[in-house]
Amino acid sequence: xxxxxxxxxxxxxxxxxxxxxxxxxxxxxxxxxxxxxxxxxxxxxxxxxxxxxxxxxxxxxxxxxxxxxxxxxxxxxxxxxxxxxxxxxxxxxxxxxxxxxxxxxxxxxxxxxxxxxxxxxxxxxxxxxxxxxxxxxxxxxxxxxxxxxxxxxxxxxxxxxxxxxxxxxxxxxxxxxxxxxxxxxxxxxxxxxxxxxxxxxxxxxxxxxxxxxxxxxxxxx
Amino acid sequence: xxxxxxxxxxxxxxxxxxxxxxxxxxxxxxxxxxxxxxxxxxxxxxxxxxxxxxxxxxxxxxxxxxxxxxxxxxxxxxxxxxxxxxxxxxxxxxxxxxxxxxxxxxxxxxxxxxxxxxxxxxxxxxxxxxxxxxxxxxxxxxxxxxxxxxxxxxxxxxxxxxxxxxxxxxxxxxxxxxxxxxxxxxxxxxxxxxxxxxxxxxxxxxxxxxxxxxxxxxxxx
DNA sequence: GTCTATATTCGGATAGAC
DNA sequence: GTCTATCCGAATATAGAC
Numbered sequence: 001x002x003x004x005x006x007x008x009x010x011x012x013x014x015x016x017x018x019x020x021x022x023x024x025x026x027x028x029x030x031x032x033x034x035x036x037x038x039x040x041x042x043x044x045x046x047x048x049x050x051x052x053x054x055x056x057x058x059x060x061x062x063x064x065x066x067x068x069x070x071x072x073x074x075x076x077x078x079x080x081x082x083x084x085x086x087x088x089x090x091x092x093x094x095x096x097x098x099x100x101x102x103x104x105x106x107x108x109x110x111x112x113x114x115x116x117x118x119x120x121x122x123x124x125x126x127x128x129x130x131x132x133x134x135x136x137x138x139x140x141x142x143x144x145x146x147x148x149x150x151x152x153x154x155x156x157x158x159x160x161x162x163x164x165x166x167x168x169x170x171x172x173x174x175x176x177x178x179x180x181x182x183x184x185x186x187x188x189x190x191x192x193x194x195x196x197x198x199x200x201x202x203x204x205x206x207x208x209x210x211x212x213x214x215x216x217x218x219x220x221x
Numbered sequence: 222x223x224x225x226x227x228x229x230x231x232x233x234x235x236x237x238x239x240x241x242x243x244x245x246x247x248x249x250x251x252x253x254x255x256x257x258x259x260x261x262x263x264x265x266x267x268x269x270x271x272x273x274x275x276x277x278x279x280x281x282x283x284x285x286x287x288x289x290x291x292x293x294x295x296x297x298x299x300x301x302x303x304x305x306x307x308x309x310x311x312x313x314x315x316x317x318x319x320x321x322x323x324x325x326x327x328x329x330x331x332x333x334x335x336x337x338x339x340x341x342x343x344x345x346x347x348x349x350x351x352x353x354x355x356x357x358x359x360x361x362x363x364x365x366x367x368x369x370x371x372x373x374x375x376x377x378x379x380x381x382x383x384x385x386x387x388x389x390x391x392x393x394x395x396x397x398x399x400x401x402x403x404x405x406x407x408x409x410x411x412x413x414x415x416x417x418x419x420x421x422x423x424x425x426x427x428x429x430x431x432x433x434x435x436x437x438x439x440x441x442x
Numbered sequence: 443g444t445c446t447a448t449a450t451t452c453g454g455a456t457a458g459a460c
Numbered sequence: 461g462t463c464t465a466t467c468c469g470a471a472t473a474t475a476g477a478c
Contacts, residue, residue, distance in 0.1 A: 127346070201417075
């Protein structure tokens with residue numbers, strides 16, 4: 001079962017939208033926007049559909065014209081948050097040095113998380129009981145992972161465990177930043193150092209294994 | 222305002238407890254134990270005081286003899302979780318090599334988190350709206366930080382940012398382990414590597430700054 | 443699409459007797 | 461300390477008219 005709500009409409013071209021459909025989506029966006037504001041005020045799980053409806057001058061039951069349930073609302077918020085993250089990464093101009101690029105991405109990510117604690121909570125922690133993002137909502141997340149993987153490959157980081165380790169480092173920085181210095185930059189500032197240490201480790205391991213190969217070969221000949 | 226509940230009792234020695242006090246504490250412990258079980262089933266925020274009371278054969282209002290409110294219950298759970306973590310770290314025999322000791326601690330920590338997701342949630346993520354641990358509940362957490370700091374110093378890790386970076390790395394491993402491979406060891410296995418990379422980075426920076434000092438000195442003389 | 447009205451359930455917390 | 465009884469509020473969700 002999915003949380004997504006497909007509003008009923010009957011245009012001829014399924015891809016584009018008529019005036020009604022556009023208005024519908026615009027209002028839906030506004031609702032989501034206000035939902036974020038409420039979440040920042042009352043906590044993510046604390047969003048009340050009544051308050052949300054009030055904030056857009058609707059009665060509470062009318063929200064069901066836009067979302068099939070409260071979980072459907074979370075799903076929409078999740079998707080929007082993931083799109084924001086992806087959009088930000090794509091917007092920034094790519095740096096020539098792949099390692100500088102990694103540093104920039106990590107800084108971006110940590111800042112992105114610390115900008116908005118509840119967004120970080122919805123996107124990266126599983127805190128809403130019963131909520132699991134739908135396939136559609138996960139799509140931008142998948143694209144982002146692809147992008148990250150590509151950037152890591154460009155810096156010659158693709159060994160087994162490398163990506164796991166990198167993801168752990170980034171999520172750790174983000175988490176500490178959000179938890180202990182929200183809005184600040186205490187862990188953002190560590191991005192360069194951590195990337196350099198990580199890259200040095202990857203290099204060191206590559207050296208060691210290539211030396212091992214050389215040794216083995218020289219033993220044979 | 223604190224969430225802790227000091228049960229009224231009138232013994233002569235304030236430190237020790239009479240029979241009644243001991244029974245009270247024992248039952249309180251049992252309640253907390255069941256609260257963890259419910260949290261694992263329904264989520265942390267999903268604990269219902271009615272269900273909890275049922276599970277210990279009490280009526281719901283009777284719980285207020287043990288906790289002043291639901292937040293007080295969370296506070297007790299938080300304190301207990303922190304004590305478990307501290308107890309585990311103290312129980313393990315200390316390794317002679319301070320870096321091996323660091324590896325062991327990190328593995329411990331990541332395993333501790335992944336053993337029990339909701340405990341990890343309560344202890345390390347701020348997910349319950351309105352809940353902030355009381356001073357008393359934070360006490361074992363402080364002790365744990367002291368212990369960690371001491372272990373890091375033993376490995377000559379005490380530079381500015383070193384502890385921040387280390388904490389980020391550990392929490393990142395734990396978070397990824399909990400989120401993506403709960404009960405497994407995909408990130409636990411990275412503990413040794415990550416500690417070694419971290420230590421190498423600290424050494425490298427120490428070398429560099431000592432060389433800088435040497436250069437400056439040789440310029441002077 | 444939006445409304446009114448309402449169903450339904452459940453939550454935490456309190457009063458006061460025993 | 462434990463109970464019964466109850467309060468009070470809040471929540472999501474549905475039915476059906478317009």
